Amino acid sequence: YGCKDFVNLTPQDIIPVSGFYKTEADLQAALTGTYGSMRNVYNGYFQFTELPSDNTRSINSSEVTYGPFDKLTWLVNNNNISGAWNQHYTVIAGANVTLGHADDVSYANPVNKTQLVGQAKFLRALMYFNLVRFFGDVPLVLTELKSQAEALDLVRTPAAQVYAQIEKDLADAEASLPLSYTGANVGRATSGAAKALLGKVYLQEKKWPEAEAKLAEVVALTQYQLLPDVNNVFGVGKDNNAEIIFACQYFSSGNGEGNSFAYNFAPANANVTTVVAGSTNLGTKDLNDAFEAGDQRKAAFLVASGTGNATDYYAKKFVYNVLAANEGDNDWPVLRLADVVLMYAEALNNNGKTALAIPQINRVRTRAGLAAKPLTLTTADTQLAIEQERRVELCFEGHRWHDLIRWGKATSTMLAFKTKYATLDAANGTMAPSVTKELFPIPQVEVLLNSKLTQNPGY
């Protein structure tokens, strides 16, 4: 009798990998799953891009979670850093597997495959751009890893090579993606998003002519508009507006697929919303004071609570009355036109086209109800105007820290901040800015596992 089969059981509630990637629908589901895994990346993105800067702080500074990012005291064994490393590579692995199986199935329409490949490459490039800014040289994985041995064999690829791959992936994405989508496809990566990201990559690399050229293409696209009222750019129900080029999409459906930042940024003990949550990302007094008199964005982006030195400035851009920890409905804007316009201005200014740069700055300023900057500003003053504008316009969105690094001002700004605010909050006295902090350490667990992974200097 069939005794041998007695112990050959088929799982009822799990889908083995070996049965997947057989149809176009499977591939599309794998791509969606890759997008889905990106939600984790942007839920925690603020820790690495806002908290270290002078823009924001965390009320949790005494505890293990966010304090080290706020005070620039993170160590090689920080769990959130290794968590972010893993989350980025999950998206990359999802993209790699999607790309690896793209030829295995037949498509209803050849363009489906082109777009599938383009989106996967866009996501992969976006993740590597984050990684290379966070860590410098990182292992460049472009195919599915199938064993522990393969994973243990990885070495750090020089940043220049990683950037080259990012540029290549984005060029491919730009060529294969449509300018826009309709209906339930809105929110996928577009050729405009690929252009804008490529422009941002060039800018971070200080490839000013390439940045200017690519960003000019985005600025010229008519489907992206600066909304007349800055209040309409952020908030629930305002997702995918004309200013958004690419956003990490979150949706509250009671399934834990919403964002966690709306809840985490909510007040721990004030009355801004009825929710009592984490206050993990608050504006600093310095950010509040950075807004010029009459800047409409101060009221749109910040909400002050408390008095005097005990005032907290909540991130009104993202905070609303969300009831559960993972049910925030608002998206995280990764790329939006105001960012592109200001990057374009920066590229122009660095290419000696200051007079062309200033009108771009003014597009953003005048929308906020501020007076236009005169066209007679010097190149240096224009740079300062760009820095000011980027700081207030893009606050909380995860640009500040790498802007400061690009401008060569990260360490000096934070040393000045530490001195200035040590009396306001004694905890600021424990801040430890230094040039080494401009890169995060390669997670200790990775180095211990694989001695071929060298550590960043200073850690």
Place this chain on the structure above:
Amino acid sequence: NPASAASPVSATVLADITVKGRVVDDKGSALPGVTVVVKGTTIGASTGSDGTFALTIPSTVTNPVLSISYIGFAPQDVPVGGRTDISVTLREDAQKLNEVVVIAYGEQSQKTLTSAVTQIDGEAIGRQTVATPGEALAALAPGVAVQSDQGGAPGAPPTIVIRGGTSLGTSSDPLYVVDGYPLQDAAQFNLINPNDIDNISVLKDAASTAIYGSRAANGVVIVTTKRGKSGQTRFALSSYTGIQRISKKLDVLHRDEYIDWQKDRARQAAFPNAPGALPPVFLNDPGSLPDTDWQDEIYRDAVIRNVQLTASGGTEKARFNVSGAYFKQDGVLLGSSYDRFNLRFNLDANLTSKLKIGVSVAPSLGIQDRQAANGAYNQSGGSANNGTRAVPNATSLALLQSPALPVFIANGDYGTPVNQVIGANNTKFYTDNVFNPRQTVDLNQNTFTSYRVFANTFLEWSPLPGLRLKTAGGGTLTTDNQSAYIPATMASEAARGANLSTPVLSSVYARESSNQAIDFLWENTATYDKQVGDHHFGLLGLFSLQKFRARNTATSARPGTVTTNLLENPLGSPDRIGELTYDQNAFRSYGGRLTYDFKKKYLLSAALRTDGSSRFGPNNPYAVFPSASLGWRVSEEGFWQGIKPVMNELKFRASIGQTGNANIGSFNYLNTMAGSNYSFSGVRTYGYIQRGLGNPNLTWEKNQQTDLGIDAGFFGDKITLTLDYYNRETTGMLLNQTLPGAFGFATSYRTNIGGLRNRGLELALGTTVNLGPVRWTINGNISGNRTKVLDLGGVTSLPPEASVFGWNNSYQLIVGEPLGNMYGFQVLGVYKNQADLDAYPYAGIRGLGNWIIKDQNGDGIINESDRVKIGKGVPDFLYGLNQTFTYKAFDLSLSLQGVQGRDIIQGNIRQFYTLASNGTNITREFYKNTWSPDAPDVETRWPRIAAGGYNPGTQLTDRQVYDGSFLRVRNLTVGYTVPATLLKRVKLQSLRLYATGQNLFTFTRYPGYDPETSINGGSLITPGLDQSSYPGIRVFTGGLTVGF
């Protein structure tokens, strides 16, 4: 045997006869309290203090026979044969080593046994007033560690580990076999009515367990339930009722002291979040504040009760034992309780002289109301959750909550930090997530019901003498339901301000889950027993199939969708979420065993089992487990005969074998596609992403164990001794191998890489002493186990684990070290003056009153490299001492349980220390031993308020680790058997009255509730951790057993 005749029908009319007599022991001393019964009738008597008895035998009884029995003596049947004066000499039943013990797939004489097996009499289990048989096993057998998971939580089964755990990656539970049926898990064992158990055999070495192959690595616990014996039907009603109380309260501050403490804090500027915010009422009118004893508010004296009715009897052809029982235990913590209903029907029948059947059917129902009692004050941990939601931990809150808060306020609401806005400037003084513990236990509802039907039948055919062919089929059907409900009025992290008058509907939590499991077994054995001259052979062959399927469904209300507090289940929401998971596994096994002895002097046994399992990866579908053992009874040799009067028995035995641990989970060898959805433009789109790394080589954990043992008996087995040494090495231990993050789909995967060694000594001693009329039986055992990590898959240590939140790196697993060691810093004292500040290096902020941390490596810097071993969670040894005394009609039994050389991390200290700045309470010990600037020269255990550097909030030090050794009077029972002569008038056969105290006294230096606690249960890596688990309880009961 004339007594086996059924009710005789006699035509001859004879007169009733009166028989008197005397019962003595073999030294001629009178034996009082001996039961004398006319066989086949209910007529009986007890002997008096002079050993005499008298009874009347009715004329209807032909060929009367007296059955004479007395505890500790071999029973005798004495035909009356027309005599009227009968003297009987009872001989002591000192045949301990002659007893037959239950082993795997059979029984064997203790004399010829060559493996390490400890058999526990059901009586020692049944007399304890505990909910589960697992709890009753504590201290009864050497090498068996019983670790309560949650202190005294009603119905919470303990973790049982035999000879040290073998597995770091999965459970080290032993295999439980009930009446031949291997159970899927310990939970099923713990649903058995302890009083239904006839005996439990604990199989410890590889020779005794290897026949259970891939499930035997952690030992085997064989349970035999009571079966009927032929004879008149006997009914017994037994019942006890008692009261439980927490064994101690912790000494926290009362109101006035608490206010003094808060004033101290305010003076020392220790309120960073609310400077100077002492509530004015603390200074102006403290007497107007309540003085709440929160422990009194949540703990109660609770009832424990058990009623059982048993009928047993039968004829030579068919015998039965039927029992029904109801056990009820209200928890000492409000809102917790356990109720269990059991029925058991065991039937054995001889169909023909060669054909026998047996049937066991045992339904049971357990209902448990749980409260969170484990872990952090605001978010309980693990098994203490309600459904999937962490709830406030009342046991912790009762220590932390301010005594100046009322239980209820004027409008009927619970007094909470939220409705007590009494800080200066109308600011909050209390942290609003230190909840009212009474509110939690009153409102949190978390009910588990376990319904189980166990049914097993066998047919046994003996075509030839010595040959038995047996086929057994059975199944267990289990339904476990959980009903979880958190009303809108209960405050929790999800709704800190919720109260009776301010319900927060969005925080209502309702979840119902149901796990249905069916397991069936078909097992066939052939045994052949043959004596050829001086050679004795026993052969066993077996083939078995076992399959398990489970389906778990759950429905919960979608968060935030409940709009009414009226319906307490998920239907209260118009929008619900369903869950469905499956589990299944199958085993196909065959094996055999040979036992051989020559003149019962040279003994040999060997066994082999092959298991195929669905759990193993496709590259390793089958496993083979061999074992062998040898024994030599020196005392049977000719040269020994001179020694025999002193040492009547001496046996050396040795065994070796391999066993496996197949608790590796189902389908863990596969990597899978996991749901990973995304929403494009607010439309949910369904997606998948790969998860895990497939491992087709995944296999059972392998154990090799050797055992050397001695069994000895002195003075005709008046004293018996069993000594065992064992060495068990585990290889291919299931561990999570960490993967580089760049792999992407997993950060670790399960694989067989680790190695672990357990070595130990076990000693059991038994003796019976007769002191005149007092008979005193002593059984003692002591065992020590030493673990050593041999291999962690190439690395020298695993990532260290935190103990409680904030105390990182407390437990470390290092190759060459034992399991469960605690690592932290050594505190030398506090900085009392400038000289101290100059003399010792410091970590972080320097200041008087901070702790001085020992600079272990002398580098002048205090950092992670100064962390050293400061405690051990695994005890040096366990011991038990069980004694029974009988004197006339009185009996007394006393069980002591000891655990020696084990430390406990007291996790509550972190909460006391860090939360104190938010107005929480503290123990008096902590208050009185905190450094103060008012008395800077006084050395204290604890640093100053809000100390810098390494303090109880940030680091584990030796100051937070306590000696957790204890000696416990586990059970004291005093009984009185009413003489049969008195019972005759009320037509009762027997009546025993007794009083029992369970956990009467505990001698320990541990200052927490219970030194037996461990919030991580039987964890091998993080043992000995206490953070507000369920307090230990003391139980007083009175009971009776009536036979009729």
